[in-house]
Amino acid sequence: MKSRTIKVDYLARVEGEGALHVKISNNTVTDVKFKIWEPPRLFEAFLRGRNYSEAPDITARICGICPIAYQMAAAQAMEDAFGVTVDGQLRALRRLIFCGEWIESHALHVYLLHAPDFLGYEDAIQMAKDHPDIVQQGLQLKKIGNELMILLGGREIHPINLRVGGFYRVPTKQELAPFIDKLKWARDAALETVRWTATLPFPDFEQDYEFVALRHPDEYAITEGRLVSNKGLDIAVREYDDHFAEEHVPYTNALHSVLKERGAYLVGPLARYSVNFDKLSPLAREAAGDAGLGPVCRNPFKSIVVRSVETLYACDESLRLIDEYEMPEKPAVEVDPRAATACGCSEAPRGTLYHRYRVDDQGVILDAKIVAPTSQNQKRIESDLWQFIPKHMDLPPDQLTWRCEQAIRNYDPCISCATHFLKLHIERD
Amino acid sequence: MPPAKSGTLIIGLGNQYRRDDAVGLTVARYLKEQVPKHVRVLEASSEGASLMESWKDADAVILIDAVHSGAEPGTLHRLDAHTQPMPSEFSHCSTHAFSAAEAIELARALGQLPPRLVVYGVEGKTFESGLGLSLEVEKAVQKVVERVLGDLRCDPDDTES
Numbered sequence: 001m002k003s004r005t006i007k008v009d010y011l012a013r014v015e016g017e018g019a020l021h022v023k024i025s026n027n028t029v030t031d032v033k034f035k036i037w038e039p040p041r042l043f044e045a046f047l048r049g050r051n052y053s054e055a056p057d058i059t060a061r062i063c064g065i066c067p068i069a070y071q072m073a074a075a076q077a078m079e080d081a082f083g084v085t086v087d088g089q090l091r092a093l094r095r096l097i098f099c100g101e102w103i104e105s106h107a108l109h110v111y112l113l114h115a116p117d118f119l120g121y122e123d124a125i126q127m128a129k130d131h132p133d134i135v136q137q138g139l140q141l142k143k144i145g146n147e148l149m150i151l152l153g154g155r156e157i158h159p160i161n162l163r164v165g166g167f168y169r170v171p172t173k174q175e176l177a178p179f180i181d182k183l184k185w186a187r188d189a190a191l192e193t194v195r196w197t198a199t200l201p202f203p204d205f206e207q208d209y210e211f212v213a214l215r216h217p218d219e220y221a222i223t224e225g226r227l228v229s230n231k232g233l234d235i236a237v238r239e240y241d242d243h244f245a246e247e248h249v250p251y252t253n254a255l256h257s258v259l260k261e262r263g264a265y266l267v268g269p270l271a272r273y274s275v276n277f278d279k280l281s282p283l284a285r286e287a288a289g290d291a292g293l294g295p296v297c298r299n300p301f302k303s304i305v306v307r308s309v310e311t312l313y314a315c316d317e318s319l320r321l322i323d324e325y326e327m328p329e330k331p332a333v334e335v336d337p338r339a340a341t342a343c344g345c346s347e348a349p350r351g352t353l354y355h356r357y358r359v360d361d362q363g364v365i366l367d368a369k370i371v372a373p374t375s376q377n378q379k380r381i382e383s384d385l386w387q388f389i390p391k392h393m394d395l396p397p398d399q400l401t402w403r404c405e406q407a408i409r410n411y412d413p414c415i416s417c418a419t420h421f422l423k424l425h426i427e428r429d
Numbered sequence: 430m431p432p433a434k435s436g437t438l439i440i441g442l443g444n445q446y447r448r449d450d451a452v453g454l455t456v457a458r459y460l461k462e463q464v465p466k467h468v469r470v471l472e473a474s475s476e477g478a479s480l481m482e483s484w485k486d487a488d489a490v491i492l493i494d495a496v497h498s499g500a501e502p503g504t505l506h507r508l509d510a511h512t513q514p515m516p517s518e519f520s521h522c523s524t525h526a527f528s529a530a531e532a533i534e535l536a537r538a539l540g541q542l543p544p545r546l547v548v549y550g551v552e553g554k555t556f557e558s559g560l561g562l563s564l565e566v567e568k569a570v571q572k573v574v575e576r577v578l579g580d581l582r583c584d585p586d587d588t589e590s
Contacts, residue, residue, distance in 0.1 A: 064476070108478075125531060128538035136539060142478055157474060 006389075006401050018413065020404060021251075022385065027393055032385045034378055034408065036254040047368040052078045052337055052359050053164055059355070059370065064157045065108070068101040068149065069348030070370075071162045072223055073355040077344025078164045080238075081359065084335050089328040090166040091223070093152060096321045097159070098222050098346070099314040100148030103186065104156070105349035106269075106311040107145060109412040110193060111138025114304050117406040118200040134196070137189050141311065144179075144186045148318065151175060166332030176322045183319050190312035191287055197305045198291035203403075205388060206298040209380070210262060211271035214347050220279040220313060221272070222347045228275055230296070231262065237345045240354050246371065257376040264379040267351030268411065269306040270297055281320075284313040300384055300410040307412075337363025348373050350412050374413045381411055438487040438543075439470045439577065440480070442494040442529055449502075449553030449566045452573075453493040456551075459574045468581060477532030481541065489545035491577055494529055495553040495566075502554035502565035505572060510537070510546035547580060549573055 006022040023031035043062055047055060055074040060067035072094060079086055086094070111134065112124040121127040128135040146156040151171060153159025161168050212233060214225035227243075228234050235243055246255040259265050277285065277295040288309045297306055339361040345354050351373030358366040388407050392400055441457025444450045454472045461470045471483060484490045496506060498516065508515070514537075515530035536542045551573060554563040562570070 064474075123531075125534045125538050128535055132539050135535070139478055139481070143482060146479065156479065157476060 004397070006397070006404055008401060008405060020385075020408060022389060022404065024389070024393070027390075029386055029389045032382045032389075033251050034382050034385070036252045036374075036378070044368045044370055047357070047365050050365050052342075052357070052363040052365060053335075055355075055357065055365065055368075056162055056164060057158075057160065060158045060162075062370070062372070063348075065105050066101055066348045066350065067158050068098050068153065068162070069346045069353050070355075071159070072098060072346040073344040073353050074357075075162060075164045075344070076224060076346065077342035077355045077357055078337075078359070079335070080344060081340035081342030081357070082335055082337055084165060084333055086166055086333055089326055090170070090332070092321050092325065093167065093170060093328075094162075094223055095219075096318055096325075097149055097152040097162070099318040099321070100145045100152065102222070102314040102349050103145030103190075103311055103318075104142045104149065105145070105412075106307045106314070107138050107142035109349075110197065110304055110307050110311070111135060111141075113412065114307075114409055115197075115200075117402075117409060118202075118304070137192070141186055141189050141193070144182050145314075147182070148179065151179075163332055165335045166330075168331060170328055170331045172327055173325055176325055179322055180319065183315050183322070187283075187312065187315035187319065190308060190315050191283075193308040194287045194291050194305065194312055197308045198293075200304065202299060202301045203388075203392075204299075205301060205391070207300065207384060207387060209270070209274075209298060210259065210265040211274045212259075212265045212267050212376075213272040213275040213352060214345055215275055216279070220276050220281075220317070224345070227345065227352070229259075229265065230274060233259070237354070238343045240343060240345070240371075241356065244354075244371070246375070252378065254372075254375040254378060256379045257371055258379060264383050265376070266380045267373050267376050268303070269310055269349075269351075270300060270303050271351065272347060273297055273306045273309065280309070280313055281316045283316050284309050287312055300407070303410050303412075337361070350374060351376060374411070377411050377413065381408055381413070384410075436487065437468045437489045437491070437581065438484055439464065439468060439491045440483065440493070441470070441472050442474070442480075442492065444474065446558060446560065448555045448557055448559050448561060449551075449563055450495045450556050451560075452495045452551045452553065452562060452566050452570065455562065455570055456493045456549075456573045456577070459570065460577060463574070463578060464581060477528055477535065480529055480532045481536050484543050484546075485541070487543050489547075490543040491547045491549065491580060492529065493549045493551070493573060493577070495556070496550035497553055497556065498550075500552045502552055502563060503569040504552040505569055505576070506548075506550035506552070507576070508548045508550070510542060510548055515548070549576065 003025040008020045019035040021033040047058060056071040059070040059074045062070050116123055116127045119127055124135060149156045149159055154161040210229050210231045212229045214221035215228040216225035226236055243260055244257055245260050246257050249256050274296040291305050342357040345352055353373055354371040356369040360366055384407055392403055439460055441453035443453040445454055457470050457472045510533050515533050551569050554565050
């Protein structure tokens with residue numbers, strides 16, 4: 001009997017600290033554990049007793065890469081609970097800063113974290129020695145996303161200018177004008193990125209995912225919509241808890257999310273793309289087609305191409321929003337708190353993010369629940385590995401380990417966000 | 430004539446709310462009061478890409494950060510980035526995917542290191558959540574300030590204003 005283990009104690013090129021432990025007996029995978037071992041962060045507990053207006057700034061602290069997603073989910077939850085609608089140019093500005101976050105986060109992952117996997121480099125630093133122009137292009141794209149966040153959010157990490165009801169300050173049309181040329185460059189660069197990523201070598205690996213993403217009738221959903229899947233889910237955000245459950249799993253500090261009826265599901269770029277392909281801009285759809293992607297993508301390794309398509313879309317959409325921008329008279333709409341249960345969702349770069357709060361009639365938060373994209377994908381990441389490893393059992397140990405890490409990085413897991421979360425360990429005996 | 434570079438830049442790195450990780454920020458705050466006018470002092474989080482951006486026009490950069498290498502708390506490490514690669518313990522403390530040490534190595538690979546780059550690493554004792562430096566690191570602060578001021582005095586580029 002031949003058994004072995006694959007063990008990665010510190011997964012590299014992921015945000016936060018996690019590990020993978022795989023057990024193989026008689027050439028059969030007997031155990032896969034994707035462990036998130038960052039300590040619990042207790043955000044839900046210390047939101048209790050705080051004012052509703054503090055939720056966006058407190059939850060933004062959960063992630064330095066995708067703070068806008070947190071701020072938007074929190075703000076929209078409160079607005080929904082208090083019967084407030086933020087529309088017009090305020091809504092457009094929210095979409096614009098969110099595009100900035102998608103651009104910076106996707107550029108970071110595509111160029112600096114994920115591309116080295118496909119080109120056989122240990123990291124972006126090694127890759128930069130042979131492909132300086134590519135890395136340079138990625139850094140420049142990321143910078144433009146960050147600059148949008150600085151202009152609209154006050155700063156790039158944990159922005160301070162978003163609030164329940166809108167913003168504290170809104171930009172003038174003149175302040176946005178310099179972004180037109182930058183974003184035109186970024187759009188060209190993103191288009192090149194789609195073409196370039198499409199040439200990377202992809203393993204032949206497709207899964208029958210249940211894709212879950214927000215869907216909106218008028219646009220590629222980023223800030224709001226209904227929760228929709230390719231397997232029949234179509235619910236309002238408010239119905240989330242009726243359909244999804246979080247399960248505690250002993251070996252990880254992040255809760256596993258499941259669809260109560262069908263188990264593991266997938267959120268993130270692949271899910272959004274496959275649910276909302278028809279809502280992409282014509283340019284993004286055409287680039288995806290030229291890159292060989294159909295309207296649905298089931299190969300998680302191709303998420304690098306899909307992220308590039310979404311980056312292209314975010315640049316295209318930002319240009320549209322800036323072109324149509326007129327400075328609103330007020331930076332925010334008035335909000336009057338009332339006792340309610342508040343539910344909000346946004347599409348963080350890594351996938352759907354859900355917030356639920358219970359607030360009293362003074363607007364004090366009684367309890368909070370936050371479900372981050374990486375915790376929703378954890379079970380799906382493990383499922384991918386259960387399927388992937390048996391097909392690649394003949395690889396030398398270090399190659400197999402590396403492939404497993406790559407399979408995890410397909411998800412751009414944000415471990416820090418998921419803890420309440422990477423190391424890799426493959427055991428063969 | 431090539432465009433003039435913007436002189437010397439001092440960058441204190443860290444997270445205010447992670448105890449000794451704040452040492453770079455603390456040193457930067459003292460230095461702000463004491464450096465010649467043409468020397469810029471920045472406080473920054475250790476996010477790699479913005480770091481590369483912030484030093485792009487500087488002739489000389491002095492970086493101050495907390496490190497965790499196993500040495501005695503308060504120990505001061507001084508590295509010339511042009512003569513040696515960043516040791517791995519210099520990249521340990523960033524909560525981001527792309528740390529200050531990685532930014533230095535990436536800039537080296539891309540040929541974008543500032544003409545001069547000195548890194549001071551102060552050995553931290555505790556990186557737990559909370560405010561305030563440990564006694565050992567607190568004691569090292571003035572030593573780092575003096576060393577950096579010494580570097581500025583020795584730098585022929587900075588005798589002119």
